[in-house]
Amino acid sequence: MSTLKVLLHAPTPGALTRARRNAVNLLAARPDTEVLIVANGGGVAAALETPDAATDPLLRLCRNSLAAQGLENTAGLGEVEAAVVTLAEHQVAGWAYIRC
Structure with a gap:
């Protein structure tokens, strides 16, 4: 079975x-899963x-949401240019999309 990408x-x-x-x-059940939260x-x-x-x-x-809300990522969390682009690119690459 191939690795899950969620x-x-x-x-x-x-x-x-x-x-x-x-x-x-998910990681407790399938530790080898690649997981990304956007x-x-x-x-x-x-x-x-x-x-x-x-x-x-x-x-x-x-980053668009950070800018729109006037927020700074002082926590140093990972960022993406635009959620919509990241979501679309990962889906095209075969990642399973789940809106929480």
Whole structure:
């Protein structure tokens, strides 16, 4: 069986909570899975306000959302230029998309 590649989309604070929980559960069940959490919209502020050591290495913040909300990534979390581009590119590359 090939390695699972799962893209978790977190556009709201609640979605970020679910994405983090899903990532932990997924990696516990399938440790070899590649997981990426992409936060945009309200998920970006929530990520900055509520760090999570277990899942922050998997997390990427949308730079467009940071700029639109006047936020700075002082936590040093990973960033992507635009969530929409990252989501589309990963889906084209065969990643399973899950909106949390």
